[in-house]
Amino acid sequence: MTEAPLLRVRGLSHAYGSRIACSAVDVEVWPGEVLAIVGESGSGKSTLLNCISGRMRPGAGEVVYRAKDGREVDLWQASDAQRRLLARTELGMVHQNPRDGLRLGVSAGGNVGERLMAVGARNYGAIRATAAEWLARVEIDVGRIDDLPRTFSGGMQQRLQIARVLVSRPRLVFLDEPTGGLDVSVQARLLDLLRSLSRDLGLAAIIVTHDLAVARLLAHRICVMRGGEVVEDGLTDRVLDDPRHPYTQLLVSSVLPP
Amino acid sequence: MTASLRLVDVSKTFVLHNQDGAVLRVLDRLSLEVEGGECVALVGPSGAGKSTVLRIACGNYAPDWGRVLVAAGGRATDIACAPPRAVLALRRQAIGHVSQFLRVIPRVPAIEVVAEAARLAGSSPDDAHARAGEMLDILRIPRRLWSLSPTTFSGGEQQRVNIARTMVVPFPILLLDEPTASLDAENRAVVVDLIRDACRRGAAVLGIFHDADVRAAVATREVACATLSRAA
Amino acid sequence: MTTATAPAGYNFAYLDEGTKRMIRRAILKAIAIPGYQVPFGSREMPLAYGWGTGGMQVTAAVIGASDRLKVIDQGADDTTNAVSIRRFFARTAGVATTERTAEATIIQTRHRIPERPLREGQVLVYQVPMPEPLRFIEPRESETRKMHALVEYGAMHVRLYEDIAAHGRITTAYGYPVLVNGRYVMSPSPIPKFDNPKMDMMPALQLFGAGREKRIYAVPPYTPVRSLDFDDHPFAIERSDQPCALCGSTDTYLDEVVVDDQGGRVFVCSDSDHCGERQEAGRAAPARA
Numbered sequence: 001m002t003e004a005p006l007l008r009v010r011g012l013s014h015a016y017g018s019r020i021a022c023s024a025v026d027v028e029v030w031p032g033e034v035l036a037i038v039g040e041s042g043s044g045k046s047t048l049l050n051c052i053s054g055r056m057r058p059g060a061g062e063v064v065y066r067a068k069d070g071r072e073v074d075l076w077q078a079s080d081a082q083r084r085l086l087a088r089t090e091l092g093m094v095h096q097n098p099r100d101g102l103r104l105g106v107s108a109g110g111n112v113g114e115r116l117m118a119v120g121a122r123n124y125g126a127i128r129a130t131a132a133e134w135l136a137r138v139e140i141d142v143g144r145i146d147d148l149p150r151t152f153s154g155g156m157q158q159r160l161q162i163a164r165v166l167v168s169r170p171r172l173v174f175l176d177e178p179t180g181g182l183d184v185s186v187q188a189r190l191l192d193l194l195r196s197l198s199r200d201l202g203l204a205a206i207i208v209t210h211d212l213a214v215a216r217l218l219a220h221r222i223c224v225m226r227g228g229e230v231v232e233d234g235l236t237d238r239v240l241d242d243p244r245h246p247y248t249q250l251l252v253s254s255v256l257p258p
Numbered sequence: 259m260t261a262s263l264r265l266v267d268v269s270k271t272f273v274l275h276n277q278d279g280a281v282l283r284v285l286d287r288l289s290l291e292v293e294g295g296e297c298v299a300l301v302g303p304s305g306a307g308k309s310t311v312l313r314i315a316c317g318n319y320a321p322d323w324g325r326v327l328v329a330a331g332g333r334a335t336d337i338a339c340a341p342p343r344a345v346l347a348l349r350r351q352a353i354g355h356v357s358q359f360l361r362v363i364p365r366v367p368a369i370e371v372v373a374e375a376a377r378l379a380g381s382s383p384d385d386a387h388a389r390a391g392e393m394l395d396i397l398r399i400p401r402r403l404w405s406l407s408p409t410t411f412s413g414g415e416q417q418r419v420n421i422a423r424t425m426v427v428p429f430p431i432l433l434l435d436e437p438t439a440s441l442d443a444e445n446r447a448v449v450v451d452l453i454r455d456a457c458r459r460g461a462a463v464l465g466i467f468h469d470a471d472v473r474a475a476v477a478t479r480e481v482a483c484a485t486l487s488r489a490a
Numbered sequence: 491m492t493t494a495t496a497p498a499g500y501n502f503a504y505l506d507e508g509t510k511r512m513i514r515r516a517i518l519k520a521i522a523i524p525g526y527q528v529p530f531g532s533r534e535m536p537l538a539y540g541w542g543t544g545g546m547q548v549t550a551a552v553i554g555a556s557d558r559l560k561v562i563d564q565g566a567d568d569t570t571n572a573v574s575i576r577r578f579f580a581r582t583a584g585v586a587t588t589e590r591t592a593e594a595t596i597i598q599t600r601h602r603i604p605e606r607p608l609r610e611g612q613v614l615v616y617q618v619p620m621p622e623p624l625r626f627i628e629p630r631e632s633e634t635r636k637m638h639a640l641v642e643y644g645a646m647h648v649r650l651y652e653d654i655a656a657h658g659r660i661t662t663a664y665g666y667p668v669l670v671n672g673r674y675v676m677s678p679s680p681i682p683k684f685d686n687p688k689m690d691m692m693p694a695l696q697l698f699g700a701g702r703e704k705r706i707y708a709v710p711p712y713t714p715v716r717s718l719d720f721d722d723h724p725f726a727i728e729r730s731d732q733p734c735a736l737c738g739s740t741d742t743y744l745d746e747v748v749v750d751d752q753g754g755r756v757f758v759c760s761d762s763d764h765c766g767e768r769q770e771a772g773r774a775a776p777a778r779a
Contacts, residue, residue, distance in 0.1 A: 118644025
């Protein structure tokens with residue numbers, strides 16, 4: 001395999017005052033690959049996600065993204081403008097709380113169309129048609145294209161958020177506990193959607209979750225974090241079925257069977 | 259295409275850190291070769307490590323020592339040290355694994371479970387769907403069940419979906435862990451035919467078959483577990 | 491630069507020289523970056539916020555003894571506000587004032603652009619309540635500044651999209667956002683969209699002052715100003731199907747005026763000077779049917 005990774009994180013460290021959140025973390029993601037970062041509260045996984053998605057400058061380390069045109073962009077050496085442009089086009093962030101990732105006062109169609117308009121789309125009809133297409137893809141009734149997100153259920157808001165992010169066909173999507181706070185049946189539907197979208201679109205994704213079942217279902221690879229460090233990583237089924245590190249074994253054995 | 263699977267000096271020890279550091283030594287310098295066209299049956303008592311061998315062969319377990327060489331489509335890869343995406347690529351196109359338990363997502367219909375394997379191996383969605391239907395027919399899963407999730411199926415039906423998922427792709431390497439365990443005589447015969455067909459087309463098959471008749475029908479060679487932990 | 495006619499104790503045009511200098515610097519910067527909102531140290535003026543303090547500060551900073559000032563409010567020179575502001579400058583600067591657009595050198599306006607085309611050398615000062623066109627869609631100042639700096643105007647088009655989705659067309663009638671010199675999106679102040687085309691390549695200098703929000707911006711003469719729209723929903727102004735009841739004009743912005751207790755109404759030009767001019771020129775109203 002000579003293909004270069006899509007994202008290369010080296011020596012990423014971050015501390016909040018004297019409290020170390022991440023310590024010299026190395027991570028790589030290849031095109032089309034889904035990586036799950038699992039850990040319990042305080043493991044540093046959310047801090048890691050914020051640093052590698054361009055939302056928070058890390059204390060140390062580099063985050064290098066290989067753009068569509070082949071250029072390597074060191075996210076934190078790049079200008080604000082470059083970073084924000086990438087965040088709107090080739091990258092995407094799905095927040096745990098969909099209200100953080102949506103414009104609540106804007107209709108579903110407007111939310112999905114925004115990324116298109118942000119890069120210059122100027123034909124109302126075409127924008128609306130594309131928005132409708134994506135609503136259908138995330139299984140939202142197209143008849144609700146003009147409704148406000150406040151009138152949607154939590155699961156629908158989350159799917160709307162996903163459509164809003166995917167409309168620009170990003171190559172790498174970051175998801176922060178995407179099923180957190182949702183009812184179990186709603187979670188299941190969302191996970192199925194994520195699974196089929198990532199497969200059909202060849203999307204690379206980094207999913208932060210505390211739920212091993214989500215990791216097993218969606219991820220090709222898994223990184224287990226504890227105390228700011230990656231204690232074990234590898235093929236998802238290998239790490240979950242043959243855990244080596246004591247902490248991973250603890251985590252795996254702690255999951256109650258249904 | 260000359261397919262082959264070679265385990266060289268493979269050792270596997272489980273250390274259960276959360277159970278007072280209990281140590282389970284399962285494999286000790288195991289060496290084993292399966293060539294294309296062969297069907298090697300692992301025999302031996304329970305707990306001897308037979309399933310572990312299969313899991314190591316597909317990358318599900320990682321050996322502590324040794325090499326796991328998979329040769330298929332003109333390329334050889336050592337699974338024990340290959341990067342995860344290489345192993346995933348092999349699982350999509352080169353290595354088929356029928357485990358004892360069918361792990362399914364509750365909301366995926368049986369035909370999708372099988373078609374997905376074909377799609378991952380490179381078939382178009384239509385072809386994959388067609389081939390999946392063929393395979394389910396061969397394994398005598400009634401059509402009315404195709405759109406249902408296998409979670410509601412009987413053990414035998416689940417096992418046959420499991421087998422269909424593996425056999426729908428002409429994998430050069432097949433790892434079969436008790437493939438006929440929950441099947442009646444008729445269905446066993448179907449599976450036996452599928453395995454023999456695989457061997458005939460040059461696949462290297464490594465399996466565990468408790469049923470002596472099935473073993474006799476498919477295996478070209480037997481390897482006893484007690485003798486595994488030695489250079490072959 | 492005091493004159494003998496300024497009341498004792500007041501500097502020319504009310505503001506002290508230091509303040510005027512600060513405002514002029516802001517104005518120069520605004521002219522150099524058309525459409526960009528320049529923060530300035532807005533002073534307390536002898537009237538409440540929301541009544542034109544920004545416009546007055548801009549006027550006070552640029553007005554000179556030889557200027558002739560016109561002040562209009564919704565097109566009319568004779569509303570309370572326009573009269574007050576005009577009198578203010580007459581008293582604190584001793585400048586000549588006028589109601590004729592053609593004779594003015596500085597025109598301070600609230601919510602309209604005069605109908606008569608302006609010429610080089612004239613200055614149009616707009617009173618602006620809310621300078622930030624993105625504010626309704628993005629409440630954070632820190633964000634809107636970045637959006638302007640990084641040309642992130644997708645949200646602006648979202649607003650127009652929402653309008654079309656809700657009403658079938660862009661219904662924004664006042665303060666219709668424009669793109670200035672192909673770079674900054676700007677609020678033209680709450681002028682009717684009918685007036686937007688007048689801003690494009692105007693020979694006069696256009697200055698905008700927001701006192702409460704403490705921002706000044708500008709459009710230098712002969713600058714392209716384009717109203718935002720979609721390819722398939724292009725910007726268009728609506729013309730009244732009625733002529734002005736006083737001068738018969740069919741191409742000016744009309745006000746609706748209730749004339750009796752029975753609800754009778756007429757439409758008359760909003761720009762009182764323009765209407766008066768037309769009447770003087772002898773274009774009588776068409777006979778009412």
